[in-house]
Amino acid sequence: MKIINLIENTEGAAGCISAHGLSFYAETEKHRLLCDLGPSEDTLKNAALLGIDLRAVDTVILSHGHYDHSGGIIPFAELNHTALIYMQKSAADGYYADDGETADSGAADRYRYIGIDREITKLPQVRFTDGDFVIDDELSLFVMDRCGRLPFTNVRLKRLENGAYVQDDFRHEQFLVIREKGRTVLMSGCAHNGILNIVGEYNRKYGSDPDVVISGFHLMKKTDYKDYQIREIKDTAEELARHDTLFYTCHCTGIPAYEIMKEIMGDKLRYVHSGDEI
Numbered sequence: 001m002k003i004i005n006l007i008e009n010t011e012g013a014a015g016c017i018s019a020h021g022l023s024f025y026a027e028t029e030k031h032r033l034l035c036d037l038g039p040s041e042d043t044l045k046n047a048a049l050l051g052i053d054l055r056a057v058d059t060v061i062l063s064h065g066h067y068d069h070s071g072g073i074i075p076f077a078e079l080n081h082t083a084l085i086y087m088q089k090s091a092a093d094g095y096y097a098d099d100g101e102t103a104d105s106g107a108a109d110r111y112r113y114i115g116i117d118r119e120i121t122k123l124p125q126v127r128f129t130d131g132d133f134v135i136d137d138e139l140s141l142f143v144m145d146r147c148g149r150l151p152f153t154n155v156r157l158k159r160l161e162n163g164a165y166v167q168d169d170f171r172h173e174q175f176l177v178i179r180e181k182g183r184t185v186l187m188s189g190c191a192h193n194g195i196l197n198i199v200g201e202y203n204r205k206y207g208s209d210p211d212v213v214i215s216g217f218h219l220m221k222k223t224d225y226k227d228y229q230i231r232e233i234k235d236t237a238e239e240l241a242r243h244d245t246l247f248y249t250c251h252c253t254g255i256p257a258y259e260i261m262k263e264i265m266g267d268k269l270r271y272v273h274s275g276d277e278i
Contacts, residue, residue, distance in 0.1 A: 001180050002027040003214065003278040006046045007038040008250040013275025015049050017042040021068035022189055022216060022251040025052055028180050030138050033059040034083075035176055035187045037072030044075055050275060057083045059139065062116075063189025064173040065091030070116040077123050085120075086141065089128040090172040092121045094160035111158065111165055129174065132205075141174045142205055148197040151218045152229055153252075157192070168192075177206070184208075188215035190252045196239050209244045214278065217261075220254030230260065237261035241268055248272050 005012070006023040021039035025032075025047065034057055037043050047054050054076060060083050063069055073085065095115040120126065133141045150170075158165040170192040178185040186202055188195070195217050202210055219233055240247060241264060249258060250272045262269050272278065 001178070001183075001185070003185070004050060004052065005250060005272045005274060005276050005278075006034075006050070006052070007043045008272065008274050009252075010250070010255070010271075010273045012273025013050065016046045016275035018274040020251075021071065022063075023069075023072065024187065024214065025057075026178065026187075028138055028178060030136070031059050032057045033061065033139070034076075035061045036063050036069040036189050037076055039068040039071040041072055041075040043072035044079065046275060055080050059083060059135065060085040061141065061174070061176045061187075062087035062091055063175070063187075064088075064170065064192065065093065065095055065116050066114050066190075067116060068114075069189050070120060073120050073123075074117060077125065081125070083125060085123065085126045086129055086133070086135070086174075087120075087126065088143065088172045088174050089130050092116060092118065092128075093172065095168060095172075096158045096160060096165060098156045098158055098165065100156075111160075114157075133174075138179055140177045140179075142177065142201065143171070143174050144193040144197060144201055148194055148200070149232075150194050150197075151192065152232060153218050153221065154192055175202070177202070177210070183211045185212045185214065186210040188213070190216045190218045192218055196236060199240070199243060199245070212246050212248065212278075214248045214272070216251035217249055217253040217257065219257035220252050225256070233257050233260050234264060237264035237269070241265045246270070248278055 003026045008022050011018045019039050022036050023038040023043045024035045096111040097114050099110050157168045159168045176187040247269045
């Protein structure tokens, strides 16, 4: 199995564009697949630079309904007309970030749309899922039952429901499991449901730890962490370190949170930059 990061927030392989978003390319025995497609067509530019032929991709997984994971889907579909695109049907709902009453454009515009381009839902290769879904004996998807504490960074993220902005419960988030030669890889986009909850749900559904987890942890902040937030980051790292799993992270984890977690997790945690190969 080969897994390559096509785009994320930090510089990595020479010449690769970095941007706020996420996309992974994976080659398995049966598939050439993408997990997310980043914020824009820059994902496709990086793939070309890395020598990856996206026309050979047969499967695309959209982890959840945010622009920074879906912005490259339309240009990808113009290049590749046959790859099936799997997304939870609720990923097409209206999702917003609350920029607060002091937003530059005024309180009336405090809610900024961060959902997917609605044209994606019209693509003929889109397959809407509703809950857990088995693609084949190599690839499967699962969703979360509500449980455990969610990341403190979720508080600004909203869903438009009946004309009101309500807290997003991230029922549109799905997780990819890849099985190959007796090993399993669990892939998530941002772990909005909480990385501890997600790994716990994997344990319940599959009866063991995954060998590898690849995910953003959604711990990034633009301001300094408060004491309770640092404690939560450390608690998360301590709990993850108890699993018999190698964790790769990137994107919305943020370098400061990664460095705090790395101190605790050591070789069990690694960062993946734009263009890096696992």
